[in-house]
Amino acid sequence: MPKTCIIIGGSHTAAQLAPSLRQEGWEGKIIIISNESIPPYHRPPLSKDFLSGKKTAHELFIRPQEFYESSNIDLKLETTVKSIDRSNKILKLENDETLSYDKLAICTGARVRKITIPGAQLEGVQYLRTIDDVNDIKSKINKSKNIVIVGGGYIGLETAAMLHKMQLNVTVLEMAPRILARIAAPALSDFYTRIHEEQGVTIKTDVTVSALIGTESVSKVICEDGQSFDADLVIIGVGVTPNIELANEAGLEIMNGMAVNEHCQTIDPDIVSAGDCANYFNPFFQKHLRLESVANANEQAKTAAATICGKNKIYNTAPWFWSDQYDLKLQIVGLNQGYDEVVLRGNPNRGRSFAAFYLKEGTLIAADCINRPQEFMVAKKLINQQLSLPSKLLADESVTPKELLKTIQA
Template sequence: MTQAKGTVLIIGGGQAGAETAVELRKLGHDGRILIVGEEPFLPYKRPPLSKAYLAGDCTETQLYMMQAANLEKAGIEYHGGVPVTRIDRAAHTVERADGTQLRYDKLVLATGGRARPLPVPGADKPNVFLLRTIADVQKIRAHCQPGKRVAIVGGGFIGLEAAAVLVKKGLAVTVLEGLPRVLARVTCPQVSAFFERVHRQAGVDLRTGVQVAGFDGDAEVKRVCLSDGSTIETDFVVVGIGLIPNTELAASAGLAVDNGIVVDEYTRTADPDIYAAGDCTHHPSRFLGRYVRLESVQNAMEQGRAAARNIMGRQEPYQMVPWFWSDQYDLKLQMVGISSGYDQLVLRGDPATQRHFAVFYLKNGRIIAADTVSRPQEFMLAKKLVAENATVDPARLADETLPLKTLVG
């Protein structure tokens, strides 16, 4: 396979798109590189949105993957603020909402996803906010005065990270999670219980197993209505209940879509001139033995780099072991692997009494996943154990008198 010549056009102004562009230049692509983004901002990092940016600890420009001068120096063009509305695969062009057309030799779909709205009455009121973009956070921050009441719908990463920030800013925070425990889709009951306790100790009114029926108020929401008939007074609402992958462009262009844009191990779609990377892709995972769509900044960045390498003719399969992280208060939760289907749990440390510990998930005696809380060194070793699908004596794994590095082959 020969490397791509000519124009590489990247749709999407997030980390997957930016990493693809930067890697192409590093690998010596001397053709035109364009990034087309729907938002008016330069390509930026999303993880700080619910943490440092919401807290006011970083500026908008500090979110940018590259400043304008660096993009110009690298010869990477950025066209923001006007979304792409159509791909013409036969003509190798894309059309934007203003009618302009751009030609490509290779196209990368790094379209990411959009925040999932809450389908209940009143969710369209102006003080109900999603949390996915710079503009979303700017709107939320305008309401963040000490003493204000905020209801956060969703006890996943976004909801809990926002809760940690807003309660520290002096707001009265209520978190509403429909499932019986927070983080239920990604971790074990012991880790869920730990974070529930941490948030409640910080002053968050955290409620699990509750269903939001709607929002009440005239011009703005004044009350959250629950399915049991009770209400919660609030000044504004933040909704963090997941992501919808942006696959519409791919589908309308006749590309395969199945819980994401379907790509092969080289990040290619069925069209040899179109690649995809990031939250929008449904890709084969050698580690998991199946197709998967991952909502992870690490996946977005590494898959973007893989797309660039394959556009340049490297023929390198994308083989990342999934990993994730979340900052809440002074705690860093780091996770590697996918824990669903485990048949044995090994605790290294005690989540009931400590603020740092590790959890290992085993299946048929092999380590398939691990969570660590504020144990960065052990996380690095856990990544190796998970990648190797290692077999370790559970009793030795749980014994904190044995350094974890002695268990790594």
């Protein structure tokens, strides 16, 4: 009998894992179970080109529907897994149907973190994670003038940039002393604050939303300090929570996500996990990490596919991310946790291009590069090879990125 591998979740991870299984030699059945109504799609454009109408839902598909058919991958849409019976290797679906598996990949991703303040259930209070979320937002934009975004992270800022381009009045409310406070140095926060304010977006920090006011739909946002903001539409962007309930009920190890080793394998040798829901051991950093990024999802998916096929492959490189706002392309490599020095290349107080290099005890551990693709490549090479350059050299713009690369190679 042919063996069966089931992938739970229809996201970036699933869209990479299934074809990677075929590439690694899996000849049995592959089933992707997704609770969404369309094939796996790109999420980053949701807050940008899809929100603006530049791209249709069909154009967001990671792979065309025909790909799954030609690759003999069974795509079960609008289907939800109710439970996992590890002893008998059986999945129970919401409709009480059962499916047997030989290998299982849990790629359930993450969901938006919802707020519980008064008025949170009013019409016009939106979240942005799925294509349905954005369709709901788009249906309300034409009737909206004032939009408040709660949360000054990358999703909130990307959405603010796009909505402002659509001629809407946008206010971003952030409870921390600065936007991007958890993930970036003050220089980057100050840069994006300046850019957004120059474009016409209002940024308010050190404010905590206490209530949303309205009769049937939201009309005002109230903050703890007494400030209030008119709002026809409120978009909440305060982070995500990994979807670990299935795994937890099945007795798998949970550790801010599903705990997996460097091979993306759980404590059950026949179950792997990858993507936003997986907390994997990263040999590069010698610790467990749960990362929320497309690049991470794709690389983990390749590792998980190799593991399922009995091959020894690990994901052992520095993670990288990106963010698009206005004409700005931010590329991030590494993790800046624990940095003790920030070296700036370019001036973040003017213009629209600079790089921030994060060092720990003289070694480069991360970099944020805005409209600096060559510096990004330099940083990627330095970090992955665990090399470093003197701070003065990194900051000196008279030394070109090509010359920096030559210095590394020498």
